[in-house]
Structures are given as structure tokens and as C-alpha cells.
Amino acid sequence: MSPAEAAVDRHHILTVLVENKAGVLARVAGLFSRRGYNIFSLAVAPTEDDRFSRITIVVDVESAPLEQVVNQLDKLVNVVAISELAAASAVQRELLLATVAAAPEERSQVIQLVGVFGGEVVDVGADRLTVMLAGPPEKLDGFEGLLETYEVLDLQRTGRVALPKIDVPPPARNRLVAIGS
Amino acid sequence: MQLTGAQALIKSLEMEGVEVMFGLPGGAILPVYDPILSSSIRHILVRHEQGAGHMAEGYALATGRPGVAVVTSGPGATNIVTPLSNAYMDSTPLVVITGQVPTASIGTDAFQECDITGVTMGITKHNWLVTSAQDIPEVVASAFHLATTGRPGPVLVDVPKDVSNASMEWHWPDRLDLPGYRVPGPPERADIERAAALMAAARRPVLYVGGGVLKARATEALRALAERTGFPVVTTLMARGAFPDSHPQCLGMPGMHGNYTAVTAMQRADLLVALGARFDDRVTGRLDAFAPGAKVVHVDIDAAELHKVRRADVAIAGDCKVVIEALSEAAAPMLAGEDPVSRLSAWWDALRRWQREFPLHYERHSEPPIKPQMVIETLRDLSPPDTVVASGVGQHQMWASQYWRFDYPNTWINSGGAGTMGFAVPAAIGAKVGRPDRTVWAIDGDGCFQMTAQELVTAAAERIPIKVAILNNAYLGMVRQWQEMFYGERYSEVYLSPDLPDYVKWAEAMGAEGLRVETPEEVAPAIEKANAVDDRPVVIDFRTDAFEKVFPMVPAGASNDDVMVHPQHTERADAERLAWERLEAERLAWERVAAERQR
Numbered sequence: 001m002s003p004a005e006a007a008v009d010r011h012h013i014l015t016v017l018v019e020n021k022a023g024v025l026a027r028v029a030g031l032f033s034r035r036g037y038n039i040f041s042l043a044v045a046p047t048e049d050d051r052f053s054r055i056t057i058v059v060d061v062e063s064a065p066l067e068q069v070v071n072q073l074d075k076l077v078n079v080v081a082i083s084e085l086a087a088a089s090a091v092q093r094e095l096l097l098a099t100v101a102a103a104p105e106e107r108s109q110v111i112q113l114v115g116v117f118g119g120e121v122v123d124v125g126a127d128r129l130t131v132m133l134a135g136p137p138e139k140l141d142g143f144e145g146l147l148e149t150y151e152v153l154d155l156q157r158t159g160r161v162a163l164p165k166i167d168v169p170p171p172a173r174n175r176l177v178a179i180g181s
Numbered sequence: 182m183q184l185t186g187a188q189a190l191i192k193s194l195e196m197e198g199v200e201v202m203f204g205l206p207g208g209a210i211l212p213v214y215d216p217i218l219s220s221s222i223r224h225i226l227v228r229h230e231q232g233a234g235h236m237a238e239g240y241a242l243a244t245g246r247p248g249v250a251v252v253t254s255g256p257g258a259t260n261i262v263t264p265l266s267n268a269y270m271d272s273t274p275l276v277v278i279t280g281q282v283p284t285a286s287i288g289t290d291a292f293q294e295c296d297i298t299g300v301t302m303g304i305t306k307h308n309w310l311v312t313s314a315q316d317i318p319e320v321v322a323s324a325f326h327l328a329t330t331g332r333p334g335p336v337l338v339d340v341p342k343d344v345s346n347a348s349m350e351w352h353w354p355d356r357l358d359l360p361g362y363r364v365p366g367p368p369e370r371a372d373i374e375r376a377a378a379l380m381a382a383a384r385r386p387v388l389y390v391g392g393g394v395l396k397a398r399a400t401e402a403l404r405a406l407a408e409r410t411g412f413p414v415v416t417t418l419m420a421r422g423a424f425p426d427s428h429p430q431c432l433g434m435p436g437m438h439g440n441y442t443a444v445t446a447m448q449r450a451d452l453l454v455a456l457g458a459r460f461d462d463r464v465t466g467r468l469d470a471f472a473p474g475a476k477v478v479h480v481d482i483d484a485a486e487l488h489k490v491r492r493a494d495v496a497i498a499g500d501c502k503v504v505i506e507a508l509s510e511a512a513a514p515m516l517a518g519e520d521p522v523s524r525l526s527a528w529w530d531a532l533r534r535w536q537r538e539f540p541l542h543y544e545r546h547s548e549p550p551i552k553p554q555m556v557i558e559t560l561r562d563l564s565p566p567d568t569v570v571a572s573g574v575g576q577h578q579m580w581a582s583q584y585w586r587f588d589y590p591n592t593w594i595n596s597g598g599a600g601t602m603g604f605a606v607p608a609a610i611g612a613k614v615g616r617p618d619r620t621v622w623a624i625d626g627d628g629c630f631q632m633t634a635q636e637l638v639t640a641a642a643e644r645i646p647i648k649v650a651i652l653n654n655a656y657l658g659m660v661r662q663w664q665e666m667f668y669g670e671r672y673s674e675v676y677l678s679p680d681l682p683d684y685v686k687w688a689e690a691m692g693a694e695g696l697r698v699e700t701p702e703e704v705a706p707a708i709e710k711a712n713a714v715d716d717r718p719v720v721i722d723f724r725t726d727a728f729e730k731v732f733p734m735v736p737a738g739a740s741n742d743d744v745m746v747h748p749q750h751t752e753r754a755d756a757e758r759l760a761w762e763r764l765e766a767e768r769l770a771w772e773r774v775a776a777e778r779q780r
Contacts, residue, residue, distance in 0.1 A: 019361060022310070027302055034303045071485035077307040077327065080361040 041159030186314030193321035207253025210280030234264020239611025255293030270598025306334035381515035383452035392419030393457015397501035441539035470740035573629030603632030641692025688720035
């Protein structure tokens with residue numbers, strides 16, 4: 001296993017349904033820091049039901065067994081449900097924005113690269129471009145690597161969001177944990 | 182009915198059956214104090230907010246009902262952070278109400294502003310910043326529900342001054358909106374049967390009983406299980422009194438300062454049945470050497486405790502009482518026809534021998550200085566058996582736990598997980614308020630006493646006649662013990678002085694009776710005199726031996742196999758360990774031979 005693959009292997013995706021109340025993100029983040037768990041990435045947004053938000057956390061389980069992380073999260077009163085998604089049974093997406101220095105003679109190369117990946121140019125200046133790519137995190141990794149050929153002035157990724165794949169039957173690798181279960 | 186938020190808050194507390202609260206008013210909580218004048222709830226005015234918190238804890242631990250404290254914003258709130266942390270570690274049900282600056286001022290660094298919900302997020306089961314007076318009844322009802330159900334614990338309700346003053350239409354919730362909160366239901370049949378099978382097969386079992394058994398009011402169920410199985414019982418520091426010390430199956434306290442038999446029984450066990458216990462580091466010693474041959478059945482209402490420290494063979498998330506009753510029932514047919522005592526006779530032979538050879542020990546003599554253990558033994562023998570004992574943290578706490586005979590649940594009030602010095606005096610006051618029918622003794626150290634003694638003013642003013650035994654060795658004794666044993670007798674900043682302060686004068690200045698005892702023959706008469714006082718607090722300053730150390734002891738980070746007994750028993754303990762190691766080596770060799778033959 002390559003180091004990169006090993007890193008991915010340590011990452012587990014938790015999608016955490018929380019009550020949409022003040023301070024909930026602080027409670028979740030505080031739990032991770034005080035128990036010494038590592039967050040690799042984190043994304044929060046309201047769900048279709050405005051009483052709840054969904055937090056997608058990618059956990060680095062080198063620091064603690066996933067079971068402990070889930071059980072401790074379960075105890076937060078504002079946490080309604082936790083699903084653990086194995087990478088293979090989840091649909092994952094992430095968005096990347098990057099501002100790249102591109103003199104007029106380089107500009108078309110960058111635009112071409114963005115086109116190959118199915119991204120978009122979202123802003124153009126005299127000597128720079130801002131590009132956007134949405135997709136699976138690995139695709140963004142590849143794109144980010146190639147962008148480094150140019151001078152990247154700014155780069156921001158959102159952290160991934162994920163939902164279970166529809167055709168994967170629920171048991172074993174894709175368990176839904178409710179509080180107290 | 183229109184009420185102010187403050188009136189609604191007090192009415193909500195009344196609806197929850199609160200009879201007493203401990204507190205101290207200030208600016209932001211002022212509106213809440215006005216309706217207290219016409220409430221049925223007794224308010225006890227403390228001298229420092231930490232006292233209010235520990236009193237509420239003492240009340241909760243003695244009665245099993247939630248303790249309630251009310252304090253103001255800013256420093257009032259931060260002063261009660263230690264009790265919250267203490268209650269969180271020991272799973273004590275506590276409801277703390279704090280005042281907060283008006284909503285419009287929050288975030289502006291206003292006078293006496295502190296983000297107390299932020300500060301206490303990690304040391305409460307949950308907390309709330311109330312933003313509308315209309316929400317008060319539901320928040321209070323939720324607060325009590327969370328504090329007292331599942332794994333109990335402290336909660337905090339932060340009420341801004343404008344919310345207290347605002348008008349609301351009174352209503353009492355008939356249901357609570359807590360979609361993320363559920364308590365474990367009854368255990369799975371299969372888990373109970375697997376646990377019962379392990380129990381039936383065990384030849385060196387131990388019931389490892391923690392504070393959860395008291396919280397679940399499962400002491401009767403535990404006794405039935407113990408007697409049905411014939412298993413020995415160890416009670417952790419948090420569980421003293423959960424199983425009677427005078428019961429022949431009780432081995433007493435395990436852990437860092439546990440007795441030799443309790444510690445060694447766990448080490449040599451082939452099965453640990455952990456009931457409401459959490460494999461705390463003070464119990465396990467070095468984890469990878471803890472109870473190496475034991476299978477584990479772990480019962481806890483908090484699923485996050487299961488497999489947290491030690492992998493369990495059978496893990497059951499559930500209420501201790503329900504699970505213990507189920508285990509009793511399931512174990513019965515498996516053990517039927519077998520006399521539990523003869524089935525475990527070899528094990529009991531070993532346990533009885535250890536009890537004979539390695540009892541708790543100190544050198545008794547009739548000359549000063551007084552041995553602290555002797556004070557506790559005399560106190561125990563001269564006080565009613567259902568006396569409630571509160572303690573601080575340190576040597577005196579360990580001696581109290583070792584030498585008292587706890588035969589009743591909820592009679593031992595101490596700070597276990599957090600180790601909060603100064604806990605004893607306020608906790609004893611709270612316990613006495615909750616159990617005015619009982620004698621309440623605080624067994625305290627001189628270092629601890631100085632941290633919270635001002636609450637004796639509260640006790641005198643409110644006529645709460647607690648008794649305090651200061652084991653005054655003029656040192657921060659436990660620290661001194663570690664410096665003597667592990668820092669080459671380099672005593673750094675541990676000496677306190679026996680006379681500064683003058684504890685008798687101090688007690689008298691606070692409206693208590695003060696006594697000083699300097700010789701062993703004065704010990705009993707002073708205790709008898711103190712036990713006869715019932716109209717005000719009493720403090721006895723016992724001048725005890727500064728060089729006395731707590732034994733047995735498992736040094737921090739060492740294996741429980743290396744338990745240090747009293748120096749007089751050391752040789753015997755070494756021989757015992759060598760004999761065991763020889764036997765183990767032989768057993769392993771035989772197992773290897775047997776395995777090879779099979780191949």
C-alpha cells in the first residue's frame with residue numbers, strides 16, 4: 001500500500017444529523033479536540049428539513065477507534081443520528097476553487113486543463129484565472145496536482161459531503177447508528 | 182397566566198419537586214431571586230459559589246435526587262465550574278442555573294459577562310443559553326430529565342437578565358423535544374445468556390462493582406446476584422456502600438490504594454463482571470498488565486464506556502438494575518444443584534488466605550502522635566452505622582475509604598474522578614440538608630479544609646449541624662507521600678504547619694464548636710462530645726502523624742502485581758508473588774505440552 005492509500009484507509013466518513021441549534025458545531029468540534037480525535041475534513045449545511053443540519057466529518061482513525069468516536073458523538077444531546085459510510089458504499093463530492101497565475105500565453109493551457117477535468121473558469125483577470133472543479137475527492141487531488149505546474153495563488157477546498165449509494169444494500173459496511181442503540 | 186421569566190423559572194423548579202437549592206445572588210441573577218421570597222423552595226445562601234455546587238452534589242449523592250444550585254454570571258458562574266467538572270466525572274445529577282448579561286450585551290465583554298455555556302460544554306451532559314422566556318419551562322424540564330436519566334450528570338441553564346425580566350404565558354410541557362436523546366432499553370437476551378455462560382464456567386470470578394450500581398439503585402439486586410453466584414465482590418471508591426463491607430463476600434476496595442485481597446483477586450481472576458464501573462486508571466494500574474487472565478463482562482448504561490479501556494467479551498449497554506436482575510435469573514439454572522461455595526472453594530481458599538495474611542495494617546500505639554487510621558476506626562465505632570461520611574481528596578480520603586465500614590448505600594460522599602480538594606465540608610453540608618435524620622461526618626485533611634472551610638459559616642447560619650474531623654498532619658499529605666517515595670524525600674512546597682491557622686479559633690469564629698485532640702486517649706471522648714452536639718457544626722482538629730503513609734499502594738504506572746503492602750508485610754507479599762509466578766510458569770509449560778501432544 002502506498003502512503004497515500006494508507007492515508008485514505010485511515011479516513012472514515014461520518015455523516016452526522018444534528019439539531020439545527022446554536023452552538024452545535026462547537027459541541028461536535030469540541031468533542032473531537034478534547035478527546036484527541038483528528039478531523040481530516042468537515043462540512044456543514046442544513047438538510048431538506050430545516051430543523052436539522054448534516055455534518056460530514058472525515059475522521060482520521062489513527063487517533064482513536066472509530067467505535068469510540070461514534071459512541072462519544074452519540075452522547076451529544078443535539079446529535080440525532082450518525083451514519084458511518086465506507087468509501088466504497090458512498091457517493092462523495094467536494095468542490096475546489098483555485099486562483100492560478102496565468103499570463104495571456106499560458107491562459108489557454110489552463111483553460112484546456114480545466115476543460116479536461118470538466119471544471120469551469122469562474123473568474124478571469126489580466127494575469128490570473130479562478131477555476132472551479134466539483135467531483136470526487138480523488139479527482140480533485142489529481143487536478144490539484146496538475147495545477148501545481150502553474151503558480152497557484154489561492155486554493156480552497158470545501159471538504160467532502162457524502163450520502164450512501166442507492167444501490168448498495170444497507171447491512172454490514174453501512175450502518176446507521178441511532179442514539180442509545 | 183402571565184409570569185416573568187424569573188417567576189416561570191422558580192415555578193418550573195417547583196414543578197420538578199425541588200425542595201432546596203444552594204446559591205448566591207448577584208447582578209445578572211437578581212430577577213430570579215425575587216420570586217424565591219414567595220417560593221416553597223428552601224434557599225441556602227452559601228459563602229462562595231463553589232460551595233453551592235459541592236453542596237448540591239453532596240445533597241444529590243446522599244439522597245439520589247438531583248442537586249440544584251443558582252449563581253450569577255461571570256465570576257459566579259466560573260466559581261461553579263469545578264463542581265460541574267467534579268459532578269461530570271462522578272456522574273452526579275446536578276442542575277446549575279446561572280445568570281447571564283442581557284441578550285443585547287452578550288458578546289460585548291459586558292460587566293460580569295462570561296461565555297459559561299462555552300466554558301462548560303465539555304464538563305456538562307448538556308447546557309442551554311435560554312433566549313426566550315417562553316422556553317424556560319421546557320428547558321428546565323429537559324434539564325432535569327437529562328440530569329437524572331441514563332448516565333446521570335450535571336447540566337447548566339444560562340438565563341440572560343432580560344429573559345428573566347420578560348413576560349411569558351405559563352405552560353408546562355407534556356412532552357420534551359429531545360430527538361437526539363435516548364436511554365438504553367432492556368438488554369438483549371443473547372448477551373445475557375452469553376454473560377451467564379461465562380459466569381457459570383468461571384472458577385476465579387470477581388464482581389467488579391462501580392458507582393453505577395448506586396446510581397441505578399441496584400444494591401438489592403447486586404446482593405441477590407452475589408449470593409446466588411457465590412462470587413466475591415470488590416467495591417470501587419465510587420461504590421463503597423453499594424455492597425455491605427460486613428458481608429462475608431465483600432473484599433472491599435480495589436485499586437491504587439485498595440487492599441491486597443481486592444487488588445490481587447482482580448489480577449488473578451478468570452472472569453471480571455464489571456457492573457457500572459469504567460476501568461479507571463486508578464483501578465487498573467498499568468493497563469496491559471491488568472487482570473491478564475480474565476474474561477470480561479461489562480455492564481454500563483453509557484455505551485461509550487464499553488470497550489473504551491478494556492475490550493469486553495460480553496458488553497451490555499443498559500441500566501445496572503435491570504441487567505443485574507436479568508443476570509441473576511439467567512445464572513440460576515446454570516448454577517442449579519451446585520453449592521456456590523463449594524464450586525468456588527479453591528478460589529475462596531486463596532481469597533481467605535490473602536485476607537488473613539495481608540490485612541490492612543498500621544502500627545498502633547498509645548503515645549502521640551495520633552495515627553490517622555486510629556481516628557477513623559474510633560469515629561466509625563462511635564458513630565451510628567448509617568452515618569454519612571464525606572471526604573476531601575488525599576490520604577485522609579483513602580484511609581476513610583479503607584477503614585470505615587460501609588454497610589449502607591449512599592453513605593460515602595467523595596470526589597472520585599476529579600479529585601477535588603475541599604470537597605468534604607460543602608458536600609457534607611449538602612448531605613446533611615438532604616438527610617437531616619443522619620449523622621454526617623466530614624473526614625478532611627488540613628490542606629483540603631483550608632480550601633472551602635468558609636462554608637461552615639453557611640452551616641452555622643442555617644443550623645446544619647455537620648461534624649468535621651480534620652486529620653491535621655500539617656502537610657499536603659498525599660503529595661508528601663509521593664515526594665518521600667518517588668522524589669527521593671525532596672519535599673517541595675508541601676509543608677503547611679499544624680498551628681497556622683488555629684483551627685479551633687477558626688471554627689469558633691465561624692459559629693462552630695472547635696475541639697483539639699493531641700493524644701490518642703483524647704480521641705474517643707472528643708468524638709463522643711462532637712456526636713452529642715446537634716445544634717451547630719463541630720470541628721475537631723486531630724493532630725496526626727505526619728509520616729504515616731497510605732498502604733497498600735500501586736505506584737502510578739506500575740502493574741497491580743507490584744502492589745506495595747505495608748512494609749511489615751513486604752517479605753510475605755514477595756514470597757506470594759514468586760509462588761504465583763512459579764505456578765503460572767508451570768501451568769503454561771503444561772499447556773504447551775498438552776498442545777504439542779494434541780498435534
